[in-house]
Amino acid sequence: MQPNERTMAGLKAGCICKGVKLLRLIEAIDNGATTFAEVAAATGIGDGPCKGKRCREKVRQLLAGRR
């Protein structure tokens, strides 16, 4: 990830409901999370009012990009 991409990920929402930035989701994956449940456990996402409908898709795309 380029430095400017990292900066943008620190500004973009990863989980809107819980106020978690995209960069934290990426860091969780960098640290070994391989499923939505693992990213959720590491970051606290997924149990907001939408119950993960929005952030689950973002995590799916991030994980797919790592394969």
Ligand code: FES
């Ligand atoms: S966006 Fe993550 S729980 Fe709603």
